[in-house]
Amino acid sequence: MSSNEERICEDIVRWSRSLFERGFTVGSSGNISVRLDDGFLSTPTNSCLGFLEPERLSRLDAEGRHIGGDAPTKELPLHMAFYAARPTARAVVHLHSTCATALSCLADVDPDDAIAPVTPYVVMRVGRVPVLNYTRPGSADIVPLIRERASRCSAVLLGNHGPVVAGTSLEGAVFAAEELEETAKLILLTRGMAVRTLDAVAVADLENSFRLR
Numbered sequence: 001m002s003s004n005e006e007r008i009c010e011d012i013v014r015w016s017r018s019l020f021e022r023g024f025t026v027g028s029s030g031n032i033s034v035r036l037d038d039g040f041l042s043t044p045t046n047s048c049l050g051f052l053e054p055e056r057l058s059r060l061d062a063e064g065r066h067i068g069g070d071a072p073t074k075e076l077p078l079h080m081a082f083y084a085a086r087p088t089a090r091a092v093v094h095l096h097s098t099c100a101t102a103l104s105c106l107a108d109v110d111p112d113d114a115i116a117p118v119t120p121y122v123v124m125r126v127g128r129v130p131v132l133n134y135t136r137p138g139s140a141d142i143v144p145l146i147r148e149r150a151s152r153c154s155a156v157l158l159g160n161h162g163p164v165v166a167g168t169s170l171e172g173a174v175f176a177a178e179e180l181e182e183t184a185k186l187i188l189l190t191r192g193m194a195v196r197t198l199d200a201v202a203v204a205d206l207e208n209s210f211r212l213r
């Protein structure tokens with residue numbers, strides 16, 4: 001393993017532990033992958049994000065075939081679909097964070113954008129977040145749904161399941177997943193209240209000035 005790959009493995013372990021310790025995901029839920037120059041690294045299936053070991057992370061070739069480490073997350077089709085749709089994506093983070101998952105279960109959420117632009121930071125970090133129809137966890141049925149949305153959206157909610165966020169770096173994907181969760185919390189906290197959202201001019205200004213693709 002190159003020293004660069006070793007460093008990325010350490011980063012995956014460190015960010016995963018941080019997310020777990022702050023309650024962004026529990027048990028063995030959630031998974032993370034990173035795109036390398038010649039393949040991918042992912043968290044192993046059934047692993048707890050709080051207790052990963054760098055040498056046991058799954059190694060995949062450029063086509064997503066398992067070539068080393070423990071067996072990869074069963075959500076590999078989902079991760080690979082994001083990378084295919086977003087050439088600039090270097091990392092994908094899937095969590096079962098509570099509030100974003102709650103939004104993914106609500107029948108009256110806008111399926112084209114579950115996260116209203118209530119603060120500037122969510123526009124900068126996350127953008128539009130569609131809700132995809134429910135598919136069984138690990139099923140390749142999610143692939144066409146991701147293909148349809150992911151070139152325009154860096155984050156989605158899997159229906160009745162939870163958030164998935166792609167980023168141009170691992171840190172960026174983690175920050176976006178955290179911001180998505182915190183904004184979902186704000187949306188739930190203010191449900192039924194007269195919420196003022198940012199107008200289209202403000203949203204466009206933020207997207208043009210700050211949005212990472």
Ligand SMILES: O=C(O)[C@@H](O)C(=O)COP(=O)(O)O
Nearest residue numbers: 029030031045046073074137
């Ligand atoms: O919800 C699920 O079962 C998966 O999406 C998940 O979060 C954990 O799956 P593995 O990464 O295969 O452990």
Ligand SMILES: [Zn+2]
Nearest residue numbers: 029030137162
């Ligand atoms: Zn899941």
